[in-house]
Amino acid sequence: MRKFGLIGKKLGHSFSKIFFDQLFKEQHISATFNIIEMDNIAQFEKIKTEGYVGLSVTLPFKETIIPYLDELDESAAEIGAVNCVFFKNGKSIGYNTDTVGFALSLSKILINRKEIKKALILGNGGAAKAVSNVLGKLNIEHKIVSRNPESGQIGYTNLDSQTLKEHKLIVNCSPLGMFPNTRTFPDIPYSALDESNILFDLVYNPAETVFMQRGKEQNATVCNGLEMLHLQAMAAWNIWNDI
Numbered sequence: 001m002r003k004f005g006l007i008g009k010k011l012g013h014s015f016s017k018i019f020f021d022q023l024f025k026e027q028h029i030s031a032t033f034n035i036i037e038m039d040n041i042a043q044f045e046k047i048k049t050e051g052y053v054g055l056s057v058t059l060p061f062k063e064t065i066i067p068y069l070d071e072l073d074e075s076a077a078e079i080g081a082v083n084c085v086f087f088k089n090g091k092s093i094g095y096n097t098d099t100v101g102f103a104l105s106l107s108k109i110l111i112n113r114k115e116i117k118k119a120l121i122l123g124n125g126g127a128a129k130a131v132s133n134v135l136g137k138l139n140i141e142h143k144i145v146s147r148n149p150e151s152g153q154i155g156y157t158n159l160d161s162q163t164l165k166e167h168k169l170i171v172n173c174s175p176l177g178m179f180p181n182t183r184t185f186p187d188i189p190y191s192a193l194d195e196s197n198i199l200f201d202l203v204y205n206p207a208e209t210v211f212m213q214r215g216k217e218q219n220a221t222v223c224n225g226l227e228m229l230h231l232q233a234m235a236a237w238n239i240w241n242d243i
Helices: 016-026 041-047 074-079 098-110 126-137 161-166 210-217 226-240
Strands: 002-008 031-037 052-057 084-088 091-095 118-122 141-146 169-172 198-201 221-223
Touching: 002 016, 016 031, 016 226, 052 226, 074 091, 074 126, 084 226, 098 126, 098 198, 098 221, 098 226, 118 126, 118 161, 126 141, 198 210, 210 221
Parallel strands: 002 031, 002 052, 118 141, 118 169, 169 198, 198 221
Antiparallel strands: 052 084, 084 091
16 A cells, blocks of 8 residues: 655644545545654654655745755755655655645636736745745745845835735735634734735635635635645645656
């Protein structure tokens, strides 16, 4: 039986096992999908010996896993983050399928919104790097918003009404609002939002976060990350099966 799994630190929020268990059942595939919680990325060394075909990677290891891999796919190297590992010919190879999931999901929202030229990315982790990569290829100018901004980034305290009016697309790549901490949310001036804004939350559990609720109250378009999860998972499945 082929073995797959998800590695991360706290995985009580994840729907990945549900998704893959359903896929295996529907397609009569003899495989298992395990949830593997790790406190430290160094534990990956042991997991590499346990016969897995492929692994999904989530918070907080999308960047720190890179030195533990034998190879990186070109796109993962460009992005600097990995969310998918394929064990092939004795090597561990890192990929990034977050870009596929985000690009396809976002394209459905932007199809009639050609005026979207600027975006804000909330958070600066591995998911934010994938989102930044996609927005760059779409020629959407964007800024990273962080609690501890680095060069070229902005802090939450610097966000004002004018910034939100100029940056119509706001993507939450932070874990704020994720189960079980469902009452947390990014600290942005929500009252400045209106129907011209789009709030895309990569969080999918709960289905509607406080970030999204506050956007809806201002008539903004909102979207969660569930479709992105499914799309990136199928992209990973294709990689694991050499499709």
